[in-house]
Amino acid sequence: MTQTRPRSAMLSELLTPGEMAEADRLAGNGPALMEAAGRAVAMAIRQRFRPRRTLVLAGPGNNGGDGYVVARLLEQAGWDVAVAAVAPPRDGSDAAQAAARWRGPRRGLEAIGRAGLVVDALFGAGLARDFEGPAAEALRTCGAPVVAVDVPSGLDGATGAVRGFAPQAVLTVTFFRAKPGHLLLPGRDLCGELVVADIGLPASVLEAIRPRTFANGPSLWALPRPGAGSHKHSRGHVTVISGREMAGAALLAARAARRAGAGLVTLACGDAASAALHRLAEPGALVIEAEGSSALLDAILADARRDTILAGPGLPPDEATREAVSRCLAADRKLVADAGALTAFAGDPDGLRGAAILTPHAAEFARLFGPAGDDRLAAVRAAAADIGGVVLLKGSDTVISAPDGRAAINHNAPPWLATGGTGDVLAGLAAALLAQGMPAFEAACAAAWIQGEAARKIGPGLLAEDLAGEFRNLM
Template sequence: GAQTCALPISYAARPRPGSDAARAAARWHGPVVPFSEAEAARCGLLVDAVFGAGLARPVEDRVARVIAAAPGRVLAVDVPSGLDGATGQPRGEVRAADATVTFFRLKPGHLLLPGRVLCGAVMLADIGLPASVLPTVGGQAWRNGPGLWRLPGLDPTAHKYTRGHVTILAGAGMTGAARLAAAGARRGGTGLVTLAAPDRATGDVLRAGDPGVIVTEASVAALLMDRRRNAWVLGPGLEPQRIYINILQQIAAVGCQVVADAGVLAAAAGEPAGLRGAAVLTPHEGEFLRLFGPIAGDRPAAARRAAAATGAVVLLKGPDTVIAAPDGRLAINDHAPPWLASGGTGDVLAGLIAALIAQGLPPFEAAAAAAWVHGDAAWRSGSGLIAEDLPPHLNQAIEGARSYRD
């Protein structure tokens, strides 16, 4: 039958005398085999424990060849050798594992792509480290989920004005984007949603939509006279014109929270300082590249730099969405299906973030909560999803998040 063999790290590099590795090697009294492709080729199960999550250089070709020679299943310890535990990016050749066992806490590389796929099924093992150790590690990254934030409570004395008022700037050319943002905001629990149209013709188109949405052609200056309009969405369906950067600054100057997306991000390409004053930025990778430059294979670091540079929470969208706060906090969202990649779903997300901010959640918590709820609604909708399918499923996703218990 198939043999099981372990390839101790001592055959890839001798343990340093007096080190923990040397002490562990001294306690091993089982069989020892050469670290070679021939031995690996005999294995039915290979336990890959050559390198861990802190790898800072490409894996040696010899090591990669030995691991690749195993014909059977691979169980990785911590991460598959060659995977950067901080970024989820391969450093050289990485043999995908069937399963990975890690310890104490997950690493970012277990959640970020392609690490999430290369790790296979991830098991988190308790090795007796108390939670009190966590502050000494200094980590500021979390797996996104309801334990990281709490959705706004339902006050029995609340009315529509106490639940916040989201105002969405609509464009003449793509009115559907603003309508999708409005749907996300309404299902997200805000008390009132207004679509601000640039002209009467656009307003008439918007009035033909959902009856519960307020439509107005009033100027931004006039709308800002009502301080109950505490959250704004700028970007969905807007042309990338400089005037929208000026409007963002105008709204932020009176203390309103702004979620900046799409057209506003495009208008600020190469000049991210123009977005200062926004509460949350929601770029996809292309928009991020034009705003802040290359991501360079490290999405958490790139998002953190962008947040620090603008003073805004940055939600970098993708199959492994990351949410970064200016103070360095980071959430990684792996709770979203691939069919969420459909036109218009980002507009729903922008409206949902604004709704949570309007109800009192701080921007980082609102962005993280919205990303999770948005993904959960997509799971509930099923494959074949289009953007219009998302809002009806937000109610159940929100109830699921509220019912979560630590």
């Protein structure tokens, strides 16, 4: 199976605030970087707004220094600009140099009520305490559009969580690379439009930092492509274990697996009625049936070519499901566990150790590992390391982590993807990519991105049944 890597201009690396500080240190020449950062913000503002009375809120650190540069450049362009500083910069710092070059008016925080635009250059992504006090209150009551430098003040750049208070920005300009907090909720929403500006930092600094978090997209993975000698057996075999009461979930997963390129898809049924339904509804899939869960597992595992198994969609979280998962893992099959297969092991994540991919939503994750809390990225990383497999925590800011600590944030899912059955489709898609030879982390990342793009193309009114038909345009 050959693989092709789609072209992508996305800068996929995400840097934590600490990693970004290290990038600045490695690059050196802080005053030049500050000047370039302020210039990028001023340019972004001028591209989106007509001149108006503007108030720059400046903090005491580098974020505030960027703000002074913004104020100076906007004033040079003919704007009516004033600066409200919450504290002076440290003597001798780059920010102090930038502040000394500002010759325009200085105002108190009360001037925010007369501003037509507010530039939030108070505190950057590395703020180590809650944002509160007079400056936070001024932004809370601000009626003007807010443009944030780096992040809206109070937003944790590592987690996307709000520390105390963070304003709603219409535009956020950050530098060199985005941070996890720009993509994780609620940070993503609070940032408004996000611009990642090139300020002259060399990409070579990434070699020393070696980031482990990425914005999900085609630059991270290569989709499998059949070659001239490919046949249905060489393109992978996915087996979907079907439940009796919610057979539609297995059908959604199976159809997604077929559309995603799996050479063969088998629906495994524990009763004759479900088998008959599946034969009618999905004629291109194979159907096997056996009475009783043990007999059905015997039939599945009898064929070594059924090496990729999806368990969970439509399955009840009972002892039979636990047995199915345990036997598949013991037989060294590549297992994708979703829905009922996850809840069946509530409080016992060790029972899923060795699974290739887990695809929980927030409640299923909490049943297995405990609540993810504010730092979802750290929680998913810990869960993946714990079970030795990839964990994909579903949501509009889906987080995917490999056991080795690599993590990706998927941010292209539109809100209309939040409807019944889409998780079954995602699990089937991931299983198909896994069966075709993609590594588990890359398969999970690709599945999340492809489903998000398919949903975006379909638009409002999406049904889970619509998704698989869009895969052909994305693969």
